[in-house]
Amino acid sequence: MASIRRPARGPARQASARLRAGVPLAAAAVAAAALLAAAAPAEAERVVCGDRLCTEVPGGYAGWKKAWFPQAAPAAGERAEAPEAGERAEAPAERAAPVRMDSGAAWAAAVHGAGRGHTMTELADGVYHYYDGAYSSLVVVSPEGVLVTDPAHDARAAELKKAVAGIADAPVTRIVLTHEHYDHAGGTSSFEGAEVICHENCIDMFRMDPFGTAPQKVDTEFDEFMEIDVGGIAVELHYMGPADGHAATVIYLPEERIVATADLYLPRALIPGAWQEDVNFVGKHRVLGEVATWDIRHAVNAHSPGTDPEDLRENARFMADLYEEVRGRILEARELGVDGYFEALLRMPQEIELEEYSDWEGYEEHLPRHVDRMIYSMAWSTCGLPGCDPFHGR
Numbered sequence: 001m002a003s004i005r006r007p008a009r010g011p012a013r014q015a016s017a018r019l020r021a022g023v024p025l026a027a028a029a030v031a032a033a034a035l036l037a038a039a040a041p042a043e044a045e046r047v048v049c050g051d052r053l054c055t056e057v058p059g060g061y062a063g064w065k066k067a068w069f070p071q072a073a074p075a076a077g078e079r080a081e082a083p084e085a086g087e088r089a090e091a092p093a094e095r096a097a098p099v100r101m102d103s104g105a106a107w108a109a110a111v112h113g114a115g116r117g118h119t120m121t122e123l124a125d126g127v128y129h130y131y132d133g134a135y136s137s138l139v140v141v142s143p144e145g146v147l148v149t150d151p152a153h154d155a156r157a158a159e160l161k162k163a164v165a166g167i168a169d170a171p172v173t174r175i176v177l178t179h180e181h182y183d184h185a186g187g188t189s190s191f192e193g194a195e196v197i198c199h200e201n202c203i204d205m206f207r208m209d210p211f212g213t214a215p216q217k218v219d220t221e222f223d224e225f226m227e228i229d230v231g232g233i234a235v236e237l238h239y240m241g242p243a244d245g246h247a248a249t250v251i252y253l254p255e256e257r258i259v260a261t262a263d264l265y266l267p268r269a270l271i272p273g274a275w276q277e278d279v280n281f282v283g284k285h286r287v288l289g290e291v292a293t294w295d296i297r298h299a300v301n302a303h304s305p306g307t308d309p310e311d312l313r314e315n316a317r318f319m320a321d322l323y324e325e326v327r328g329r330i331l332e333a334r335e336l337g338v339d340g341y342f343e344a345l346l347r348m349p350q351e352i353e354l355e356e357y358s359d360w361e362g363y364e365e366h367l368p369r370h371v372d373r374m375i376y377s378m379a380w381s382t383c384g385l386p387g388c389d390p391f392h393g394r
């Protein structure tokens with residue numbers, strides 16, 4: 001039965017994991033093997049192929065990149081090569097303004113998994129990563145019942161259900177929704193009788209659902225922390241404030257050192273700008289920064305093909321650099337008076353460069369929107385910073 005209590009954050013659990021390595025010889029050998037496996041998680045993974053559904057995502061990371069960033073291939077008449085370093089800084093006016101719509105193909109990939117089958121990868125005993133080229137689900141198996149995250153929509157839920165039947169005898173009895181966005185919260189009715197679990201901020205959002213895909217009812221809501229016991233596997237749900245939406249939940253399995261997050265990052269890529277509209281970037285910076293300090297062997301993300309925790313850590317660094325750059329510029333802009341301040345804010349998305357990340361997919365196209373979202377997550381008030389009276393007397 002689910003219980004609700006105050007947080008025991010990830011890092012606090014590391015101590016007990018380390019202690020275990022210090023005792024009897026056999027146990028130490030097992031722990032050492034586990035550490036080795038953790039150092040090379042890719043080798044420890046096993047792709048489980050059932051008879052009907054288990055197909056690889058064609059092309060692995062490259063295939064994923066092609067589906068998600070089709071604009072990386074230049075259209076006729078567009079510049080095919082990356083601009084020289086410094087070129088953009090010299091001619092910021094030529095840089096395209098943030099676009100409202102990203103490629104339709106990327107949208108389609110996100111919704112349909114581009115028709116690419118799925119992978120069910122075993123990350124630890126009883127813990128799997130289900131990925132279909134677009135959405136991830138964490139799957140936690142026990143003899144009494146299975147927990148899944150984010151069915152997403154009816155068609156995907158039906159595929160997920162079949163895939164779970166290929167690895168577990170018990171049915172899905174719990175569905176954890178990583179956040180309130182409707183594209184993740186659909187498909188729950190495919191799992192009859194399953195307990196639907198979501199942060200309390202989901203409730204109001206589900207009531208407003210314009211297309212009726214969200215669950216009719218959330219069975220269990222939580223505020224800051226909840227722990228679920230899935231046949232002896234501890235599954236922690238952490239809420240750390242707004243990030244992607246208002247109910248962004250970080251799922252952590254302390255024994256298995258597996259974390260699952262929603263919509264917070266892509267591997268070495270900027271999330272397409274149009275999908276950032278409901279993201280508080282200060283909150284996303286905070287959540288990624290915190291989770292990056294946890295002891296993690298696998299990091300599952302709602303739209304990522306792999307589970308390398310370095311993807312999460314790199315994105316935490318990206319968000320920290322973006323945060324510092326924008327915050328510094330806002331502090332400078334406050335010296336310019338009211339008119340100058342707002343003009344500076346409007347120019348920033350075209351001016352700011354984070355060269356260290358310029359080889360990330362989508363950098364050129366989507367960085368301006370990321371800058372934009374950081375600015376307005378932080379500076380909608382001219383007094384958004386402590387002790388601020390920036391324009392008094394100017």
Ligand SMILES: [Zn+2]
Pocket residue numbers: 179181244245262263
């Ligand atoms: Zn989302």
